[in-house]
Amino acid sequence: MASSGFQLLKRTLGNRSTAARFFSSVSSTPIRATLFPGDGIGPEIAESVKQIFKAADVPIEWEEHYVGTEIDPRTQSFLTWESLESVRQNRVGLKGPMATPIGKGHRSLNLTLRKELNLYANVRPCYSLPGYKTRYDNVNLITIRENTEGEYSGLEHQVVRGVVESLKIITRQASLRVAEYAFHYAKEHGRERVSAIHKANIMQKTDGLFLKCCREVAEKYPDIKYEEVVIDNCCMMLVKNPALFDVLVMPNLYGDIISDLCAGLVGGLGLTPSCNIGEGGIALAEAVHGSAPDIAGKNSANPTTLLLSGVSILRHLNLHDKPDQIQNASSTQLQKGSTELLILEVKQRQPSSPMQLFIISKYVLE
Amino acid sequence: MGGRSIAAGSMKLKGMVKHAIGSGRSVTYMPRPGDGAPRGVTLIPGDGIGPLVTRAVEQVMEAMHAPVYFERYEVHGDMKRVPEEVLESIRKNKVCLKGGLKTPVGGGVSSLNVQLRKELDLYASLVNCFNLPGLPTRHHNVDIVVIRENTEGEYSGLEHEVVPGVVESLKVMTKFCSERIAKYAFEYAYLNNRKTVTAVHKANIMKLADGLFLESCRQVATKYPSIRYNEIIVDNCCMQLVSKPERFDVMVTPNLYGNLVANTAAGIAGGTGVMPGGNVGGDHAVFEQGASAGNVGNEKLVEQKEANPVALLLSSAMMLRHLRFPSFADRLETAVKRVISEGKYMTKDLGGVSTTQEVVHAVIANLD
Numbered sequence: 001m002a003s004s005g006f007q008l009l010k011r012t013l014g015n016r017s018t019a020a021r022f023f024s025s026v027s028s029t030p031i032r033a034t035l036f037p038g039d040g041i042g043p044e045i046a047e048s049v050k051q052i053f054k055a056a057d058v059p060i061e062w063e064e065h066y067v068g069t070e071i072d073p074r075t076q077s078f079l080t081w082e083s084l085e086s087v088r089q090n091r092v093g094l095k096g097p098m099a100t101p102i103g104k105g106h107r108s109l110n111l112t113l114r115k116e117l118n119l120y121a122n123v124r125p126c127y128s129l130p131g132y133k134t135r136y137d138n139v140n141l142i143t144i145r146e147n148t149e150g151e152y153s154g155l156e157h158q159v160v161r162g163v164v165e166s167l168k169i170i171t172r173q174a175s176l177r178v179a180e181y182a183f184h185y186a187k188e189h190g191r192e193r194v195s196a197i198h199k200a201n202i203m204q205k206t207d208g209l210f211l212k213c214c215r216e217v218a219e220k221y222p223d224i225k226y227e228e229v230v231i232d233n234c235c236m237m238l239v240k241n242p243a244l245f246d247v248l249v250m251p252n253l254y255g256d257i258i259s260d261l262c263a264g265l266v267g268g269l270g271l272t273p274s275c276n277i278g279e280g281g282i283a284l285a286e287a288v289h290g291s292a293p294d295i296a297g298k299n300s301a302n303p304t305t306l307l308l309s310g311v312s313i314l315r316h317l318n319l320h321d322k323p324d325q326i327q328n329a330s331s332t333q334l335q336k337g338s339t340e341l342l343i344l345e346v347k348q349r350q351p352s353s354p355m356q357l358f359i360i361s362k363y364v365l366e
Numbered sequence: 367m368g369g370r371s372i373a374a375g376s377m378k379l380k381g382m383v384k385h386a387i388g389s390g391r392s393v394t395y396m397p398r399p400g401d402g403a404p405r406g407v408t409l410i411p412g413d414g415i416g417p418l419v420t421r422a423v424e425q426v427m428e429a430m431h432a433p434v435y436f437e438r439y440e441v442h443g444d445m446k447r448v449p450e451e452v453l454e455s456i457r458k459n460k461v462c463l464k465g466g467l468k469t470p471v472g473g474g475v476s477s478l479n480v481q482l483r484k485e486l487d488l489y490a491s492l493v494n495c496f497n498l499p500g501l502p503t504r505h506h507n508v509d510i511v512v513i514r515e516n517t518e519g520e521y522s523g524l525e526h527e528v529v530p531g532v533v534e535s536l537k538v539m540t541k542f543c544s545e546r547i548a549k550y551a552f553e554y555a556y557l558n559n560r561k562t563v564t565a566v567h568k569a570n571i572m573k574l575a576d577g578l579f580l581e582s583c584r585q586v587a588t589k590y591p592s593i594r595y596n597e598i599i600v601d602n603c604c605m606q607l608v609s610k611p612e613r614f615d616v617m618v619t620p621n622l623y624g625n626l627v628a629n630t631a632a633g634i635a636g637g638t639g640v641m642p643g644g645n646v647g648g649d650h651a652v653f654e655q656g657a658s659a660g661n662v663g664n665e666k667l668v669e670q671k672e673a674n675p676v677a678l679l680l681s682s683a684m685m686l687r688h689l690r691f692p693s694f695a696d697r698l699e700t701a702v703k704r705v706i707s708e709g710k711y712m713t714k715d716l717g718g719v720s721t722t723q724e725v726v727h728a729v730i731a732n733l734d
Contacts, residue, residue, distance in 0.1 A: 136504070162540055164539045166539070168520070170535075171531055173531065203521075206525055206533045236659040239633035260601035260604055
C-alpha cells in the first residue's frame with residue numbers, strides 16, 4: 001500500500017527538469033511569501049503550516065497580513081493596499097479561509113484579490129491520497145479554470161418583468177492566457193495530455209472561440225496531446241473512469257463545477273489544494289473551505305488543505321523535494337489511519353491539529 | 367418423484383424471482399373500450415448508433431405484439447432544420463421515439479435536438495437514473511430523477527461577436543418557463559410518490575437569473591406541503607452526487623446545469639447506455655436515451671454493432687406507460703431487468719461482449 005502510494009506520488013510529480021533538480025535541495029536565501037491567515041480557524045491552521053514548513057526546513061519567510069476592520073478606500077474592501085502590494089512584490093502568497101463580511105459598499109474579499117492581482121487561472125490538482133479511501137482510487141488530474149470572465153461576469157438585467165438576461169462573455173485574450181498557462185503547466189510538470197472542456201455544439205461562438213484559442217496554443221506544444229471533450233461526455237467519463245483525464249482546461253462556469261466534482265472524487269474540499277495564478281507569475285494558494293467559526297480556537301481544525309496548498313506553492317517555486325517530503329508525510333499519516341485524522345471535512349470536531357503536527361514533523365525529520 | 371419435485375421447486379423459485387423483480391400487478395388496470403387500438407408513434411432513427419438501437423426497439427415491440435406502429439422518418443444531424451413532415455407526424459401522433467442526432471461542433475448548424483424541443487415546446491426533460499440489480503457500480507441506492515428545463519436558459523442560441531475577439535452569449539430566464547418547470551417537477555413528484563424535490567442553481571453568482579428560477583420553485587413548493595423542498599448550489603451538488611448520491615430524489619434544474627447533473631447522475635448509476643429519459647410538453651412527448659452523452663456513439667460501436675439498447679428499451683417502456691399500456695410496459699421492463707441481472711448478455715459499455723442483437727434476442731426470450 002505504501003509503495004503503491006509512493007508510485008502514485010511519483011507519477012504525480014512527473015518528470016522534473018534538470019534545472020529544477022538543481023534548485024531543489026540548496027536554497028540559502030529565504031523566499032518571502034505573504035500569508036493571510038484569515039478568519040475563524042484560519043490563524044490556527046496557518047500556524048500549523050508554518051510549523052510544519054519550519055520542521056521541513058523550507059526556505060520561506062512568511063509576511064503576515066490580516067484583513068482590516070475598516071474599508072480601505074484605495075481598494076474598496078477590507079483588504080489593505082499594503083497587503084496587496086506585499087503579494088505583488090513577493091509573487092507568492094498563501095491565503096487561509098476568509099469570511100466575507102456582509103454588507104454593502106465594499107467588494108468581496110475574493111473579488112478584490114482577483115481583480116487587483118489579475119488572477120486569471122485557478123489550478124486544482126486532484127489526486128487520490130493513499131490513506132483516504134474513496135470510491136475512486138486512481139484519480140490523478142489537474143483542473144485549470146479560467147477565473148475572470150465567462151458566465152461570472154456579473155452582468156445581468158431585467159428586460160421586462162419576469163424576463164432576466166445574463167451575459168456570458170468570452171474574449172480571445174483571456175482564453176489565450178489560460179490556455180497558455182495550461183500547456184505551460186503541463187510541460188513543466190511532465191503531463192502528457194491537455195483536454196479542453198466545452199459545449200461548443202450548443203454555444204457555438206462563445207465556446208467556439210475558447211476552443212480556437214486552445215487549438216492555437218496546442219500547436220506551439222506539439223509533444224503534448226490535445227483533445228476536446230464536450231462537457232456532458234466529460235462529466236460522465238469522470239464519474240466512470242477518472243483515469244482517462246490528465247490536465248483539464250475550461251472556461252469559468254464549467255471549471256467551477258468540474259473542479260468541485262473532481263474534489264468530490266478524491267474526498268471533498270477538505271483535501272483539495274487550490275492555487276490562483278496571476279499576471280506576471282503571481283501565485284496565490286488558498287484553502288477553499290470556509291472559516292468554520294464554530295470550531296475556531298478549539299484546536300480541532302484540519303490543516304490538510306492549507307498544507308497541501310502550501311505544498312503547491314513550493315512546486316510553483318520549483319522546490320521539488322520539500323513538497324515530496326511533506327506530502328509523503330501527510331499521506332503516511334493518513335495511511336496509518338490515525339484516528340486523529342479520519343474525517344476531512346473542516347466542520348468535524350475531531351481533535352486533530354496538535355497530534356497531526358507532531359506526527360508529520362516526526363516523519364519529516366526522519 | 368424426485369425429478370418432479372425438483373422441477374416444481376425450480377418453477378416456484380422462478381416464480382419467486384419473477385415476483386421479486388416485480389412482474390405482478392396487484393389490482394388490474396381497467397381500460398376504456400377501444401383503448402387497444404394501435405397507436406401511431408413517430409420513429410426517428412437518427413445518427414450513429416441511433417438506427418441500431420431503434421431497430422432493437424422495433425423488434426422487441428413486434429415480439430410483444432404491442433399496440434403501436436411506427437412511422438419512420440429519416441432525420442440527420444447535419445440537416446439545417448427538422449423537416450416539416452416530421453413535425454406534422456409528431457403533432458398528429460403526439461408521441462415520438464428517437465435516437466441521437468449528432469450536432470456538429472462549432473459549425474454554423476444549430477442543434478436539431480434543441481430545435482425539435484423548441485418547435486414542439488417540450489419544456490421538461492426527464493432522466494431517471496437508478497441502480498439496476500446485477501450491474502456493479504461504485505454507488506448504491508441511487509434513484510434520482512433529473513427534471514431539466516428544456517427551452518431557455520443558456521441554450522437560447524443568442525450569441526454575437528461584439529468586437530473581434532470578444533463574444534457574448536445571452537442566458538435568458540423567464541418567470542413563465544421557470545414556473546412551469548417547477549410545477550411539472552412537483553406534479554411529477556406528487557404523482558410518483560417522491561418525497562423530496564431539490565432545486566439546483568448558482569444564485570450566489572447569477573443573482574437575478576438563477577434567483578428568478580429559485581423564486582418560482584419556492585412559490586410552487588408552498589402548494590405541495592407534503593413534499594420536502596430544498597436548494598443546492600450546482601458545484602456542491604456535483605460534489606455530493608459523487609460522494610452521497612442516495613440523498614437526492616427529484617432534482618429540478620435550469621437548462622445547462624440539468625445537462626451536467628443528468629449526465630453525472632447517469633454515470634454514477636451505471637452509465638448512459640442504460641438510463642431512460644424523455645422530453646415532454648403540454649401536447650407532445652419525445653422519448654430517447656436519457657443522458658445526452660454518447661447517444662450518438664462512435665464509429666467503432668456502429669461498425670461492431672455493440673451499441674447498448676437498454677436505455678432506449680427502458681425509454682420505450684416509459685412511452686408505453688405514457689400511452690396507457692401499463693401491462694406491456696411492465697413486461698418489457700421486467701424482461702430487460704432480468705437480462706441485466708443475469709449478466710450473460712451485456713454490451714461492451716457494461717463490461718460484456720455481446721452485440722446489440724444478442725441483447726435484443728435475450729430480452730425477447732425473457733418476455734412473459
